[in-house]
Amino acid sequence: MTSRSSLFSIATLLIISSSLAGFATSNGAWLTNVPQRERERVNPYRDQPDAVAAGRRIYLDHCAHCHGNDADGTKKRPSLKSARVQQEATDGDLHWLLVNGNRGQGMPSWVKLGDPQIWQVICYVKSLH
C-alpha cells in the first residue's frame, strides 16, 4: 500500500463521514417516529446533582458548535430552549433522537457518546427551560 493511496483513502473517508454528520433537526417531524417504548424511557441521571454540569461539558464539546454556546440556536440551527424541546419532547424522545439522529434534517447520531453521556446532556438541555 503506498502512502499516496493511503492519503487518498483517508481523504475520501473524511469527506464521506463528514457528509453524514452535521445539520440540525427543527421541523419536529421526528417526534412522530419515536416508538412509544422509547418515548417513555426514564432518564437515570435526572435526579443526580452533577448530571447537569457534566451534561453542559458534553454539550459544549459536541453540540454548541451547531446550537450555540447557550443553546439559543444559530442562523441555521434551532434553539434547544423551544417549547418543542422543553415541553413537547420527553427525555426518552431526545434520547431516541440523539441515538438515531435525523440526517434528513441534518442531525447526526451521537451514539458514539454512549448512553450515560447522552442522558447527561439531556439533563443539561432540559435544565434550560
Next chain:
Amino acid sequence: MDKERELELKLILGSNLRGWNISENFIAEKNLAGDPWEFGYAFGVSRPLQLAARAHECAFCPEKFQAGVEMYGGLGDTDGFGLHLTSQYLGPTVNWSAPHGMTVAFSPQFGLNGYSIPVLYRFSVSYEFEQFFSHFHRSGQ
C-alpha cells in the same frame, strides 16, 4: 519516471454496544498495473475507562481514555484467498481524547506468525471535523 497507481476500497463498519465500540474493516486493494486484488481486514473493540462524564473540566479524566484491542492482517489475494503467507498482528490500543478535538492514539502490535514483523509501534494524532458540512446545509427552520 515509473508511476504506481493503486485502487483501494475499504468497507468500514462500526457499532456501539453497551459502551463498547466495535469496528470491522475489510480492505480490497489493486495495483492498476495488473497485479491481482489483495485483501485485508482489521477488527477492533474498545471502551472508555468511564462511561459517564464528570461534572468538572479535566483533560485526563477516565472518560477521556479508551482502551481496547485490535487485530489486523492480510487475507491473501484473488489467486489465493486466506491467511496463508500473510502477516497478522494483534495488540492493545489506548486513545486519549485531548482538548480541542484532538485524539492521540498509541498501540504496540505484535506479529502473530513468521511473515509478520515481531513488534510494531503505532502512534497517531488526529483531529475530527464535527459537522463540517453543516456550514453548507440549508436551515431547517
